[in-house]
Amino acid sequence: MLEGLLPQIRACQLCAAHLPHGPRPVLRAATSARLMIVGQAPGTKVHASGIPWDDQSGKRLRSWLGLTPDEFYNEANVAIVPTAFCYPGTGPSGDLPPRPECFKHWHPQLLPLLPNIQLTLLIGTYAQRAFLGANAKSTLTQTVEAWQDYLPQYLPLPHPSPRNIAWFKRHPWFEREVIPTLQEIVQATLHG
Template sequence: MQDLLSEIRDCKICSEYLPLGARPIIEASKNSKIVLISQAPGRVVHNSGIAWNDQSGIKLREWLGVDDEVFYNPDNFAILPMGFCYPGKAKTGDAPPRKECAPTWHDKVWDHLKKAELKILIGSYASNYYLDASKKLTEKVGAFEEYLPEYWPVPHPSPVNRFWRIKNPWFEEEIVPKLQIKIKEILS
């Protein structure tokens, strides 16, 4: 597993297209219990080199009901983005993750994550890659039980996505508490 992580962290497949260059962000261990499949690191995370070390990460840890110590233990959570490097800015938020990463690396990572009990799909890029892309994210999030026990789709916790959360208060009121119970069961 460590060799694979080193290989991914040294990846330069799409570096010519990245505004800040390649700095692949991934965390995992062969003992990871939960896999967080997300979009791509933002600029703040690119600069620090620490996954989810930004406002989105604060909100995600709140949703999961865990503190930094639990979250950053790779035996608890593997962090597997759709794109491993910061893709640059778009009109609103960041650009989409590079399309090379997931097909190149995800299957190789899955070969090592035999103890993973749950894959949390964060945002539309992850849920469209692993689930039915014809369904809207809101529909998938509301029907999360259909995807259990393997997957649990959630919206992206980015501050840019705050309007989705305002429009869909049921997510934090009804679904987040159920997600926290599931996380606690898996980690205990």
Template sequence: MSQTELNVLIEQVKQCQLCKPKLAHGVNPVVQLHSSAKILIAGQAPGLAVHQSGVPFDDASGERLRHWLGIDKTVFYDPKQVAILPMGFCYPGKGKSGDLPPLTICAETWRALLLAELKQLKLTVVIGKYAQDYHLGTSKQSLTQTVKNWSEYARSIMPLPHPSPRNNIWLAKNPWFAEQLLPELKQRVSEALKD
């Protein structure tokens, strides 16, 4: 598929209405893709701020994520460098303890088609339990176990917790994350972008 054909597919995604009846805030699919992307950010689903702006990770989570990756907004928002493909493309709404899980219809309908066109990827950053279960098959272990075992996965994959400020307690309880994983993540990001 050419980039022009991929652009048509991306436009179909952005016009998708499959989950409209289930979304109180309406549909607004948020993705960033280009066939030459070197890094894939495989996240959960947009939050309310991102739903409203239409810009992926346009919130405090995005600031922290960019810091973790060691890149600025210019690189992060360059689709030829970084693809952003959450498990759910639209804001799923609020639950009792945070945002609701991503709706599975996005992944079932679009994910394989879109991933197949990202042939230049050097690194996939897998954020959160839903994305880790999909990309790593880790449904039988906790997010903490998956992230703590980061060195056991292929060098082209890095599992992360969600960068949300809601995870400050998790980060405080797991100092190895900042001490061991983040320096390696920054190195892998730098290597992927140089290729």
């Protein structure tokens, strides 16, 4: 049961030896959730607060989805389940990739306990590759461009990080074409 698994995940030490800031699994889930948001792994701010998407990326994501913070953090409706639950540390060009052990160990146990998920948002390359496997395109841009191919189960998105401003500027079709439809689908998923 989910009520038994969540405390186990939150107490996880599986990757402790590899985490420079120690483990602090961050996720939200309830069996009633209809929308699941899968990102890569918490960043430093989220690691410090313990609140998923508690940063500038989260503000942009909530704007894309057309959700207030109260709606976004209502775990009865929205599950926030990153590819890996702990901050992996910093590498030469930003955060390190999510620890693979986390996804392999916990997701097969967790996902079957979320039976009401109707739509999963796959945010960034790591989430897209983890969930889409061979169906992911060669690049994030190609996968996001093909977003309609993955509906109704998945909707791939770029990461809303301020570091991706150049990507948003190079691909204005995303905000023009994808965001309005994304908002409609999210509303229908949560209230339909």
